[in-house]
Amino acid sequence: MDLPILHLKKHEERRLLSGHLWVFSNEADTALSPLNSFQPGDHALVMSARGKPMGVAYVNPASLILARLCDRDPKAVLGRDWLRARLTEALALRERFFDQPYYRLCHGEGDHLPGLVVDRYGATLCVQLLTAGMERLRQEVLDVLDELVRPDAVLLKGDVSARSVEGLPRVNETVLGVAPDTVEVPEGEGVYRASLEAGQKTGWFYDQRPNRLGLLPLCREASVLDVFSYVGALGVGAALAGASEAVCVDSSQAAVDRVLENARVNGVEPRVSALKGDAAEVMESLIQEGRRFDVVSLDPPALVKRKKDLEGAIGGYHKLNKLASRLVAPGGFLLTASCSQHMEAWQFTRVTGQAVSGRRKAQLVRRGGQGPDHPVHPAMPETDYLKSLLYRLTASQFREKD
Incomplete structure (x- = not known):
């Protein structure tokens, strides 16, 4: 069966030729292929202005991403x-x-x-x-x-x-x-309970698994702070790895309750505690109490939902990392992450580096990203969304009243 054709404007095939899979609505030649001729989900053959087939896509004329290329073979059947x-x-x-x-x-x-x-x-x-x-x-x-x-x-x-x-x-x-409602997920030495339907996203954050597991060797006999802990994979995992103390922080009561449940299930309840509250407010309170931790993990949700929000979100990342760095004991470690796809790796490195090194002697010792079950499309930077940085913070150079 012949597919309807989605014609592109002149030169708008360049990104597709480099391997990208998206066609934006302003890239279509609406004179040759009026968008109202398509229904959401229709399959179409994408054609360059020179008449070269780009491949088979599905279309949604109501979306900014007009078409998503699924197969380069113009004869492919998406079934x-x-x-x-x-x-x-x-x-x-x-x-x-x-x-x-x-x-x-x-x-x-x-x-x-x-x-x-x-x-x-x-x-x-x-x-x-x-x-x-x-x-x-x-x-x-x-x-x-x-x-x-x-x-x-x-x-x-x-x-x-x-x-x-x-x-x-x-x-x-x-x-x-x-x-x-509840699934049990093995990770490292632990087994964790999480909610599928009521939990965040799809219930569990598999993408951060290698970064969590990579931090655990540093947690032995250490005090650990897990900010934006969700159900405690890092905090409880740290206790299993021999941490002397793990404090988990999350704004969700359901997450806090699940942290304590996971600590109990894994037999580390005496060394795990959970605090409910806004991350920045809790960290400020811990600073005022004079608390310091050997290892701090900071894993906020995406602060940049849209590209135009990037500049405002940079201030949020700076504030959170500045507070987190003040909670790291001299010689300790800060694992910080961003899952905002609109924040590029160099931007995240710059904002976190400025936040932690203004007050401390800082060393960036490891970079990380999403696990292999979240593969990156080489031509689509949008799929390379997770950034993880491990800093070592040595001599303390801040004034407590700041």
């Missing part, structure tokens, strides 16, 4: 067989890196499957269909996942803002079996 091939590749990658079925099985554009996110928790899958194009393939996605991994339960997690942008309803739906 079950196509999904099976892509998801088989995605599964093979994870099975090379992980010996247990706990990982992000599909990471959207990073796996050349725009709009599809799948997190695997043993026999339970949490699936996000984030675009109209992937929503159109809903049944095929579910069928292929069932064929490849035979899950006992599948939760469609649709309560995310990305679906609103695509004109899709924000609802959660269990489409196979009985999706458990």
